[in-house]
Amino acid sequence: MGGSLLLGWLLHPWPDTPDGLFHLHRIRALSDALRWWVLYPRWFPDxxxxxxxPVLNFYAPAxxxxxxxxxxxxxxxxxxxxVSLALMYGLSLGLVYSLLRRTVHQEAALLGTALFAFWPYRFYDLFVRGALPEFWAFLWLPLLLYLTHPKGAHGGKRASLLTALAWSALILTHNLTAFMMGLVTWLFVLDRVHRWKDVGVPLLLAGGLSAFYILPVWGELKFVGLGTSSPAGYSRHLIPWTHVFTWTVPFSYPQAASPTIPLPGYVSLLFLGTFLLFLRRRPVRHLLPFAGVTLLLLWLQTDLSAPVWEVGAPLLGLLQFPWRWQAPLGILVAWWGSExxxxxxKWPSSSRGGVLLLLVILGYFAVGRLHPPAAEYTSQDLTPEQMWAFDAQHGQVGASWTGEFLPRWVKEQRWAIGREPAEPNPIPPDPAPEVRPLRVGYTRLLLHTQGETRTRLTFHRFYYPAWDVQVDGRAMPTEPVTNLGLLSVSLPPGEHTLLLQWRGTRFQQVGGFLSAVSWLLLLGLLMRSTPSPRERRGLWGLTFLVLGILAWRLFLPHGRWIPVHPVEGRAPGVRLVGWARPPSAARVHVRLFWLGEQAPIPRLSAFLHLEDREGRLMAQKDGPVGTPYTPPARWFAGFWVPEDRTLPLPEGGRGPYRxxxxxxxxxxxxxxxxxxxxGRSDDE
Structure with a gap:
């Protein structure tokens, strides 16, 4: 509880960090998907x-x-x-203390917990970088090291199954931390061949549990910018040995753009303490794995390890920053310090005072100079429009810094995607069909189309192989068009019913099947190896939850439909063909559906007006047709553009509103x- 209160206090006001805003927008987008009854949205439409x-197709979602x-x-x-970060932080401290108490006395466990709580890299992650998922990953590290350490779990089927659950949780929280922790745990059992299965079997099962995420990441990496980026970015962050430690008190946090974050100097005291213990001829063998692995992880952050990074670039290069090794170092140092x-x-009872003093010193060391600037935005500011404006201002796309999830069919420079094209836009020659929208979902759309000749519809979304277009129940070939790589389909003459939906790639479908089988297998084995009635009741609860999720994915894979109301509004080069009221936290939220009729369209403005029962204008939102980031030169015949507009319900007005x-x-x-x-609003 104390840890949760401390972090909650430190997070007020919310810090302004390079990545924090992006993660907040992903939280917002996931919440929007859940309103559509979509449990796992691989694609964020806005x-x-x-x-x-395709953010959550590649980025760990948990x-x-x-x-x-x-x-x-x-x-x-x-x-x-x-609140969620504070509760997670407190839970991680309670977890590490309870696990350390299984191997050491209370005072030592308190010291280890303090080392873990005030590990500077944790605060650097949250308050300097804004790396919220990596901060979350610290929750699982104590459990994994405990289940691997020889003084921790003692093997057996049940321990292996619980370890698999913990590995799966870490993979789905932050896959890079899982990769590093996997190497660390293997290093811990290298000298004990009989324990290799204690690491290998749970990792294999965890791969099955999280296959719905892992398999698409592995198989579809070539579809996005992540698969085309250079793996050598790590070279700018390797440092000389002389820069590894800092003795500055309190800890001086570098800027996010700095080459590295130094380690606190007290880590070297652990080496000294172990060496002095050896000189006194006291048992140190159980401490050597901590010292050896820590030394290796320190070395991997220095320029002396450059040859290893070059050889292992296809894997190690994915880490991007050598200082990421400080994440597993945090739990190693905590456990090593307690041991x-x-x-x-055997310390006297008075040693508790010494431990508490060390706790205060470590706390001051970690947070004494932690004064991040406050964010200038509020929760109400975190809208898609704010995200687009931020991206446009910084020449980025998709609330990310490097366009790592940008589909490879997009040929336009990422900084130019929301702007007028610098060169003539290559557009499809086919005319637009007559379109009547019927229903819309989170990532699907049902239309009635009609054309006397072959026509073409191009959607305001990037092409990706997971998209599926069916015309009268038959799958149609799709292709990327224009330098934006937009999803497009050619339609035969006549009247048709068109269904567009996120069907999923083969990797996504096979991964989902493997995960379903793995979860059912895990739950069955846990039931057989759990004799306690109380624990079995908890397992039954988990089983029903998993079965409910599987049933939801089977019967409602795309979430809910909402009706689209057709309208006819014609302006030069563009038509308004329908509107819908999507599920939203906003009181007034309308989605307008536009269809381009020529290339380009003239400069036009669209409005959304809210009038009370007397016809008085109570609220309005005016702006370019579509969005400000789909300029007229990007439009052409058959271009289907959805646009969301929200309005507040005013105080003092009298409903119903129109x-x-x-x-x-x-x-x-x-x-x-x-x-x-x-539409209308019946609010009085």
Missing amino acids: FAFGYGY SYYPPALLHLLGVPLIPAAR LWEAWG LWAGVYSPDDPAHPFFRVEV
Whole structure:
């Protein structure tokens, strides 16, 4: 509880960090997906200026769910993130203390917990970088090291199954930390061949449990920027040995763009304490794995290890930053410190005061100079429009710094995606069909189309192999068009029903099947190896949860449908063909559906007006047709563009309210080309 309160206090106000804003937008997007009854959205439709982005197809999703669920229940976005991080931090401290108590006395366990709680890299992750998922990953490290350490779990089927669960949780929280921790645990059992299976079997089963995530990451890496980036970025962050430690008190946190973060100098005291213990001819063999692995991880952060990084670049290069090894170092140092304190002998009861003093010193060392700047945004500011504006300002896309999830079919420079094209946009020559929208889902759409000749529909979303288009129940070939790599389908003459949906690639489908089988196998084996009635009741609860998720994925793989109301609003080069009211936290949220009729379209503005029962204008939102980041030169015949607009319900107005949408020329706003009703609100 104390740890949770401390972190909650430190997170107020919310720190301004390079990555924190991106993770908040992912939490918001996941919460939106859950409103559509989509449990695992691999694709966020409103990312990348509304073209969509396969974020959770590649980025581990688990850390986003607790704050997203809180936000879904009505907690504002930033407090939801703050509460979940604080609770996780406190839980990690309780977990490491309870596990250390199984191997050492109370004072030593308190010291180890303090070392883990105030490990500077944890605070660097959260308050300097804003790496929320990597901060979450620390929750699982104590359990994994305990289950691997010879003084911890003692093998057996049940221990292996629990270890597999912990590995799966870490993989789904932060896969790079899981990769590093996997190497660390193997190093711990290298000298004990009989224990290799204690690491290998759980890792294999964890791979099955998380196959729905791992397999697409491995198989589809070539589809996005991650698979084309250079793995040699680590070379800029290797440092000389003289820069490994810092003795600055309190700890001086470097900027996020600095080449590295030094280690606290007290780590060297653990080496000294172990050596002095050896000179006193006290048993140190159980401390040597900690010393050896720590020394190796320190070395991997220095320029002396450059040859190893070069040889292992295909794997090690994925880490990007050698200082990431400080994540597993955090739990190694904590456990080593507690074992070293224990090894120096039976301490008198007065040693508790010494431990508490060390706890205060470590706390001051870690947070005494921790003063991150406060974020200038609030929870209400975290909208798709704010995300797009931030991306446009910084020349980025998809709430990421390097476009790592940008599909490879996008040929436009990422900084130019939301702007007018610098060169003529290659567009499909086919005309647009007549379109009547029927229903819409989170990542699916049902349309009625008609054309006397062959026509073409191009959707305002990036092409990706997981997209599936069916016309009258038959799968149709799709292709990327324009330099934006947009999803496009050619339609035969006549009337048709078109279904667009995220079907999933073969990797996603096979991974999902392997995970379902692995979870059922794990639960069955746990039931057989758990004699305690109380624990079996808990397992039954977990079993019903897993079965419920599997049933949901089987019968509601795409979430819910909502109806689309067709309308007819025509302006030069573009038509408004329908509107819908998507599930949303906003009081007034309307999705408009536009269809391009020529290339390019003239400069046009669209409006959404809210009027009360007397016809008085109570709220409005005007802006370019589509979005400000789909400029007129990007439009062409058959371009299908959804656009979300939200309005607040005003105070003092009298419902029911009526919503009106229309289009006008910016040069003549008083004479719109059309004005159509797009819904009502019965709020009084």
